[in-house]
Amino acid sequence: xxxxxxxxxxxxxxxxxxxxxxxxxxxxxxxxxxxxxxxxxxxxxxxxxxxxxxxxxxxxxxxxxxxxxxxxxxxxxxxxxxxxxxxxxxxxxxxxxxxxxxxxxxxxxxxxxxxxxxxxxxxxxxxxxxxxxxxxxxxxxxxxxxxxxxxxxxxxxxxxxxxxxxxxxxxxxxxxxxxxxxxxxxxxxxxxxxxxxxxxxxxxxxxxxxxxxxxxxxxxxxxxxxxxxxxxxxxxxxxxxxxxxxxxxxxxxxxxxxxxxxxxxxxxxxxxxxxxxxxxxxxxxxxxxxxxxxxxxxxxxxxxxxxxxxxxxxxxxxxxxxxxxxxxxxxxxxxxxxxxxxxxxxxxxxxxxxxxxxxxxxxxxxxxxxxxxxxxxxxxxxxxxxxxxxxxxxxxxxxxxxxxxxxxxxxxxxxxxxxxxxxxxxxxxxxxxxxxxxxxxxxxxxxxxxxxxxxxxxxxxxxxxxxxxxxxxxxxxxxxxxxxxx
Numbered sequence: 001x002x003x004x005x006x007x008x009x010x011x012x013x014x015x016x017x018x019x020x021x022x023x024x025x026x027x028x029x030x031x032x033x034x035x036x037x038x039x040x041x042x043x044x045x046x047x048x049x050x051x052x053x054x055x056x057x058x059x060x061x062x063x064x065x066x067x068x069x070x071x072x073x074x075x076x077x078x079x080x081x082x083x084x085x086x087x088x089x090x091x092x093x094x095x096x097x098x099x100x101x102x103x104x105x106x107x108x109x110x111x112x113x114x115x116x117x118x119x120x121x122x123x124x125x126x127x128x129x130x131x132x133x134x135x136x137x138x139x140x141x142x143x144x145x146x147x148x149x150x151x152x153x154x155x156x157x158x159x160x161x162x163x164x165x166x167x168x169x170x171x172x173x174x175x176x177x178x179x180x181x182x183x184x185x186x187x188x189x190x191x192x193x194x195x196x197x198x199x200x201x202x203x204x205x206x207x208x209x210x211x212x213x214x215x216x217x218x219x220x221x222x223x224x225x226x227x228x229x230x231x232x233x234x235x236x237x238x239x240x241x242x243x244x245x246x247x248x249x250x251x252x253x254x255x256x257x258x259x260x261x262x263x264x265x266x267x268x269x270x271x272x273x274x275x276x277x278x279x280x281x282x283x284x285x286x287x288x289x290x291x292x293x294x295x296x297x298x299x300x301x302x303x304x305x306x307x308x309x310x311x312x313x314x315x316x317x318x319x320x321x322x323x324x325x326x327x328x329x330x331x332x333x334x335x336x337x338x339x340x341x342x343x344x345x346x347x348x349x350x351x352x353x354x355x356x357x358x359x360x361x362x363x364x365x366x367x368x369x370x371x372x373x374x375x376x377x378x379x380x381x382x383x384x385x386x387x388x389x390x391x392x393x394x395x396x397x398x399x400x401x402x403x404x405x406x407x408x409x410x411x412x413x414x415x416x417x418x419x420x421x422x423x424x425x426x427x428x429x430x431x432x433x434x435x436x437x438x439x440x441x442x443x444x445x446x447x448x449x450x451x452x453x454x455x456x457x458x459x460x461x462x463x464x465x466x467x468x469x470x471x472x473x474x475x476x477x478x479x480x481x482x483x484x485x486x
Contacts, residue, residue, distance in 0.1 A: 006037035007295055008067040012060065015045045016269025017279040018073020024281035024337040025071075025288040028307070031341045034292055034300035039063045044075030044086045055086030056093070064094060070262040071291055073284065076269045087264075088133075091126055096255035096262050097153065098160045099124040100290070101238040106282075107351045108312040109246040109322055113221065118244055119354070120224040121168070123161040124234025125189075126255055128153045131231045138465045139386040142432035149185040149230065152370040154192040159362035160256065161228035162200040167359040172204035173197070176213040176229040176237065183480055189230050214240060242266060249321045252286035254294065258363050263291040277332045280319035282308065285340070293356055302353070304340075309348035311339045373473040377445035380407060380438035380470035382479075383455065386431055386463045394462075395420035398435055401457045406450040407437040413482035423484050434482070438470070 011026070013019040029036055041060040048055050055075065064070055075086045091099075104119040105111075134146040161173050175193040179186040190207055197205035208216065210233045216223065217237065221244050229237060242251035248267035255262040265283035273279050285308060292301035311317060317339040320330035331339070347353075364370075387394055391412055398409050412420035413436070414429045437454060439446055451469070458464055471478040 012072035014073025015076040021284035094260035096257040129231030249280035307343040384466035391419040418484040
């Protein structure tokens, strides 16, 4: 293949064991004649040490803008310097909205689930949810993290999950949420799934509460084909699934967006093994296979996947994480890599190989507004207050302060449970209260001036830290009740 026929890819070796794993995968991909031109760039610890807080230098960002495809090793986030994780920074900078993590039973890798035919994919929303990282100390002893779930973010990753099922010939997509508790955030994800699923009648669609999903993955993992879920749920479930098939050494991932894709193993930098030529590069190699398919190089991807499976079937070269580092049977990283290269062109005899089609990545309109209600109104406000008072003192104080305003106190909650008016509960309160005020006129559409007056009155006696408007959209409340609130 001529050099001008090659596809450019940004290559980030990474930290710790990253460079050894990346070198193994690069050697195999090059030996398969994949036609990749590598642009080697930096990110992670070495960049933090140069005083770049993001861990991602401009030269790397410029390369990614050119290539639109990244193949990377794990990146470390040092303690004491640097800021956000460079891994998360890369995913967010380029809106790689879906994290795709396939797991399958691997030949020659014994687990308690061997012979069960595990072959599933977790598709995780990759940008929002708690990973938006919007946190505040609301009082010196109470922290808050905002869980942001958007209709657009949900729809993009859910559509991708159904498209992936079609591309890989899979039969079902399960949606895992905690919508029984978080009815607006996780509920948005569930409702979006149910709506989108109607457009894919060839794929079985079903919903499962996320804790039951974890239970079922341990009990009967072979029932799952594709699982689509929110960011935090997906982080936990995908690590669980990798443990079913031998651990993080066999867990690849793809971070997919409309403009850029990033391919990396799930595991970390494992610095204690760095430079010893003992690490298992399989997860990075498999991430490289995902990358080749993304680039449309299906023949090269099949060559590499088959050679990897043949090597594992033969069982002659297995790394220390499989057979034990001190067993005397462990192959070095180099030996394992050389064996895979030697097996290029061979076909596995006992391991089924899935047929893949090109994946269609959904693209939604760029308009930030995804939902336009026909009517909306402000019906109240939640004022979050830092106070050392007990509910029996705080409630009457707020009622007295807000007499004559357009709003009245409905209830006070502490950590999500109503504590005023007293309902006979036994609550160990902290100094962080949500005080819910609603319009005295049930038909009113409150003005900002009404809220300003209320806050000004409250502030004369109490320290307020946060407010949330209570809104109705198309007649439906855009807020939930506290535990025990009528």
